[in-house]
Amino acid sequence: MTITGRTRLMAILGDPVAPLRSPALFNQAFARLGMDAAFLAFEVPAGELPAAWAGLTRLRNLDGLVVTMPHKEAVVPLLDALGPTARLTGTVNTVRRRPEGGWEGEMFDGEGFRDGLERAGHPVRGSAILQVGCGAAGRAIAHALARAGAARLLLHDASPGRAASLAGLLSGTYPGLSVAEGRPETMGQDIVVNATPLGLREGDPLPLEVSRLRPPQVVADVIPNPEETPLIAAARAAGCAVVTGRSMHEGQARLAAAYLGIAGWEG
Amino acid sequence: MTITGRTRLMAILGDPVAPLRSPALFNQAFARLGMDAAFLAFEVPAGELPAAWAGLTRLRNLDGLVVTMPHKEAVVPLLDALGPTARLTGTVNTVRRRPEGGWEGEMFDGEGFRDGLERAGHPVRGSAILQVGCGAAGRAIAHALARAGAARLLLHDASPGRAASLAGLLSGTYPGLSVAEGRPETMGQDIVVNATPLGLREGDPLPLEVSRLRPPQVVADVIPNPEETPLIAAARAAGCAVVTGRSMHEGQARLAAAYLGIAGWEG
Numbered sequence: 001m002t003i004t005g006r007t008r009l010m011a012i013l014g015d016p017v018a019p020l021r022s023p024a025l026f027n028q029a030f031a032r033l034g035m036d037a038a039f040l041a042f043e044v045p046a047g048e049l050p051a052a053w054a055g056l057t058r059l060r061n062l063d064g065l066v067v068t069m070p071h072k073e074a075v076v077p078l079l080d081a082l083g084p085t086a087r088l089t090g091t092v093n094t095v096r097r098r099p100e101g102g103w104e105g106e107m108f109d110g111e112g113f114r115d116g117l118e119r120a121g122h123p124v125r126g127s128a129i130l131q132v133g134c135g136a137a138g139r140a141i142a143h144a145l146a147r148a149g150a151a152r153l154l155l156h157d158a159s160p161g162r163a164a165s166l167a168g169l170l171s172g173t174y175p176g177l178s179v180a181e182g183r184p185e186t187m188g189q190d191i192v193v194n195a196t197p198l199g200l201r202e203g204d205p206l207p208l209e210v211s212r213l214r215p216p217q218v219v220a221d222v223i224p225n226p227e228e229t230p231l232i233a234a235a236r237a238a239g240c241a242v243v244t245g246r247s248m249h250e251g252q253a254r255l256a257a258a259y260l261g262i263a264g265w266e267g
Numbered sequence: 268m269t270i271t272g273r274t275r276l277m278a279i280l281g282d283p284v285a286p287l288r289s290p291a292l293f294n295q296a297f298a299r300l301g302m303d304a305a306f307l308a309f310e311v312p313a314g315e316l317p318a319a320w321a322g323l324t325r326l327r328n329l330d331g332l333v334v335t336m337p338h339k340e341a342v343v344p345l346l347d348a349l350g351p352t353a354r355l356t357g358t359v360n361t362v363r364r365r366p367e368g369g370w371e372g373e374m375f376d377g378e379g380f381r382d383g384l385e386r387a388g389h390p391v392r393g394s395a396i397l398q399v400g401c402g403a404a405g406r407a408i409a410h411a412l413a414r415a416g417a418a419r420l421l422l423h424d425a426s427p428g429r430a431a432s433l434a435g436l437l438s439g440t441y442p443g444l445s446v447a448e449g450r451p452e453t454m455g456q457d458i459v460v461n462a463t464p465l466g467l468r469e470g471d472p473l474p475l476e477v478s479r480l481r482p483p484q485v486v487a488d489v490i491p492n493p494e495e496t497p498l499i500a501a502a503r504a505a506g507c508a509v510v511t512g513r514s515m516h517e518g519q520a521r522l523a524a525a526y527l528g529i530a531g532w533e534g
Binding site for chain 2: 018021038062
């Protein structure tokens with residue numbers, strides 16, 4: 001890849017950016033597809049997004065952005081239009097220019113996660129699921145699991161109000177779903193999902209009690225880096241099938257690439 | 268080069284950016300030096316610089332910018348500190364973070380041009396020079412030629428007030444220099460300099476009358492792309508030595524790289 005004045009730009013916006021895998025993933029795709037485009041990471045601290053956004057949207061050769069922590073909610077009021085999942089969840093992870101001017105965003109964390117889970121051989125339809133973490137990514141994941149036909153969803157969040165409010169929203173939106181918020185009990189679950197950031201930093205506590213995990217339970221984590229989180233390691237040790245954050249991330253990237261008009265991603 | 272979340276960023280800010288050679292030049296240097304850094308082009312239209320600037324300075328992994336048309340004057344009031352040539356010319360082409368916070372800029376167009384001219388074997392000291400074009404780059408070039416000991420400087424600009432004001436400033440700053448503004452007469456000049464943008468776009472008129480160019484006159488152009496401008500072609504046809512905008516650009520890049528802390532640029 002040679003970057004010149006003609007190279008089109010895309011970027012991921014977050015903080016921290018050092019551990020992000022999107023630049024490598026997208027740049028490999030650009031090289032494979034022969035696209036004269038580069039995918040960068042822009043490190044923007046929380047609270048500085050509005051000013052950064054006003055500036056970045058002035059870059060005429062910037063075609064799209066992937067948005068990650070801590071900006072997935074903060075970017076919403078800065079956009080001119082939202083896709084259906086972004087409206088439902090109040091979060092955005094991918095932003096593109098609109099042909100008529102301005103910028104629009106959509107949220108693919110949830111569908112990316114579901115896609116990764118199902119491609120790994122674990123269908124969501126009819127299953128009982130425990131999900132810990134109801135932040136920006138968690139909200140999108142719970143919506144995607146509900147939409148894909150999960151039978152039961154038990155939600156937990158360190159701040160109980162967050163889990164309850166998401167449970168209320170889901171039960172109103174998906175009448176066929178049995179949804180509750182409460183203690184993160186793994187017993188009786190088919191799939192256990194970590195949607196908290198715990199495991200991202202060394203020394204983080206486990207996001208849930210792992211002592212009663214047993215096959216054929218499936219344990220899925222949203223953290224792509226490190227790929228082997230303590231939760232994933234404990235689940236493997238218990239003999240459970242695991243789906244790492246890498247699968248979710250690859251799913252997100254596929255969907256974000258399609259939204260950004262990158263044709264032929266899966267070659 | 269593989270861009271990841273850890274890659275440090277630098278960029279050139281201008282409009283248009285497609286013809287710019289800086290990204291290729293800097294990225295080749297980064298590869299040669301084994302630096303995990305990428306050099307991009309950010310296309311920002313005139314008038315949108317203040318908003319773009321406010322945003323770009325929020326990118327924590329952006330370490331420096333090269334500034335080109337049409338922003339070399341407009342960026343000056345946005346900076347926290349200026350180098351000596353920037354103060355003298357009211358123009359900036361390179362910007363870096365200050366260790367104490369904020370951003371500072373300096374202008375290397377003039378010294379880059381002079382460096383390119385002298386490396387090509389044409390000493391400035393004692394020479395008679397015609398320079399057409401007294402815009403941002405032209406002001407910096409005239410200062411560098413004066414500082415390097417030019418004996419006589421004839422300045423011309425399509426807007427005569429610009430040439431006269433630059434001539435006044437130079438005669439006050441460099442008492443040993445004979446400086447005037449007037450018709451762009453090539454006769455009697457050792458060195459003829461185009462510092463206008465004429466030649467950048469196909470179909471541009473020549474920046475000066477070429478019919479009386481003769482060896483051993485030297486003709487130098489600031490336009491790096493196309494390298495063979497109509498002026499350069501006419502000067503070659505007349506048997507004159509030529510120095511193209513590529514030499515100036517390489518000189519600028521050397522000086523900008525040093526200012527941006529890129530060690531070992533010349534291998």
